Amino acid sequence: MAAEAQYAALPVSITVNGVKHDALVEPRTLLVYFLREQLELTGTHVGCDTSQCGACTVHLNGRAVKSCTVLAVQANGAEVKTIEGLADGDNFHPVQEGFREKHGLQCGYCTPGMIMTAVHLLEANPNPSDDEIKHALEGNLCRCTGYVNIVESIRWAASKMKG
Amino acid sequence: MFPANFGYVAARSVEDALQLMAKHGEDGKLLAGGHSLIPAMKLRLQSPQTLIDLGTVPGLRGVSLDGNSLVIGALTVHADVASSDLVRKHVPGLADAAAVIGDVQVRNRGTIGGSLAHADPAADLPVVLTALDASFVAQSPTGKRTISVDDFFTDFYTTALNSNEILTEIRVPIPAAGTGTAYAKLPHPASGYVVVSAAAMIVRRASGTCIASRIAIGGLGSGPIRAIATELELQGKPLTTQMIAAAAAKAAEETDPMEDSYASAEYKRHVATVYARKAIEAAVERAAK
Numbered sequence: 001m002a003a004e005a006q007y008a009a010l011p012v013s014i015t016v017n018g019v020k021h022d023a024l025v026e027p028r029t030l031l032v033y034f035l036r037e038q039l040e041l042t043g044t045h046v047g048c049d050t051s052q053c054g055a056c057t058v059h060l061n062g063r064a065v066k067s068c069t070v071l072a073v074q075a076n077g078a079e080v081k082t083i084e085g086l087a088d089g090d091n092f093h094p095v096q097e098g099f100r101e102k103h104g105l106q107c108g109y110c111t112p113g114m115i116m117t118a119v120h121l122l123e124a125n126p127n128p129s130d131d132e133i134k135h136a137l138e139g140n141l142c143r144c145t146g147y148v149n150i151v152e153s154i155r156w157a158a159s160k161m162k163g
Numbered sequence: 164m165f166p167a168n169f170g171y172v173a174a175r176s177v178e179d180a181l182q183l184m185a186k187h188g189e190d191g192k193l194l195a196g197g198h199s200l201i202p203a204m205k206l207r208l209q210s211p212q213t214l215i216d217l218g219t220v221p222g223l224r225g226v227s228l229d230g231n232s233l234v235i236g237a238l239t240v241h242a243d244v245a246s247s248d249l250v251r252k253h254v255p256g257l258a259d260a261a262a263v264i265g266d267v268q269v270r271n272r273g274t275i276g277g278s279l280a281h282a283d284p285a286a287d288l289p290v291v292l293t294a295l296d297a298s299f300v301a302q303s304p305t306g307k308r309t310i311s312v313d314d315f316f317t318d319f320y321t322t323a324l325n326s327n328e329i330l331t332e333i334r335v336p337i338p339a340a341g342t343g344t345a346y347a348k349l350p351h352p353a354s355g356y357v358v359v360s361a362a363a364m365i366v367r368r369a370s371g372t373c374i375a376s377r378i379a380i381g382g383l384g385s386g387p388i389r390a391i392a393t394e395l396e397l398q399g400k401p402l403t404t405q406m407i408a409a410a411a412a413k414a415a416e417e418t419d420p421m422e423d424s425y426a427s428a429e430y431k432r433h434v435a436t437v438y439a440r441k442a443i444e445a446a447v448e449r450a451a452k
Binding site: 054065073136 | 354
């Protein structure tokens, strides 16, 4: 088999933020690059590129995952939600609002990943303690050291979501 | 960072995956959750020509009861092991370990079978499954065989699985009443991987003496090490704080841990005794409930 044929791009069908995308991807394409470069959804960031920092966190079938460590072909048939899919029109998701209200970001690089992880947390646990929030963020790094305000932002969002 | 080029095939069944393995031979590599393999491929530590994806095989996920054993499908992710009611009820020590692997996102994607087949010397699950006397079902084109945990981890990143076998399920015997299980870990502060960890399964008589135990230590060798001296010391003894400490003090006997930039061999041996004590104490407390 010719090398080109062996590594040929494969068809995938991935639903991103409710929109189904039929695309061709090379097997080695990481989900984060599929999102950023093929779909031009650049809200999902590449930080460490080694599964540690969490800047690339998206939801894959409803669970927070690091999209730098998932192949796009593995997401074939799956539902992906990115930071771009959180707001309802002009209305921010409560976690996005919380980060604005409580100054949960400085440089903003880690923010999309922080928010996607926080949304995943609040879906499973609508009333987390500070300790539970901190544990849930163990896979998200902020190098501006903004953790105090990030925890406050998520607490604010939890309380807003309870209404 | 991109892996070197490779081909990708989504397996439809275990039998299909076995055929694909036969076809691709040494150039093929099984993909489960990919949370050890994909990082290794991005760093070009591994460059398989073809990935055979087990993620598309139905029936390899979930925790169920089969007679007196818990059966965990090899593709079950760590988060689902940690939150499983069956696991938490019967072998909470396994839930302890699954809950401290990596981070939330890693636990949502990394699988029990992938971690075990990868056999990282700094992984959590090999240690706790050694204490729990687990066994592993491997399927090959000629049938299935069961491998005891004591025979499974043969060297650094090396298991008893043959190149024509797929790990399909993990079987954990349900402990008798009066048994406690627990896992305690000193994680590396940056990576979260095990520096040293310990797992204990303690069978306790109502009077408070130890009928039997299995104690395993991680971080001291190429894989989990049974702390036989500790097990023998506990046998038939009252499970008092002093007795547990005396037994745990023997946890690193006859081990030869590798020194690294973070921890000296002497430090690792000392920490092993501390974490063995923590794991035994937690298991005894659960046994007494």
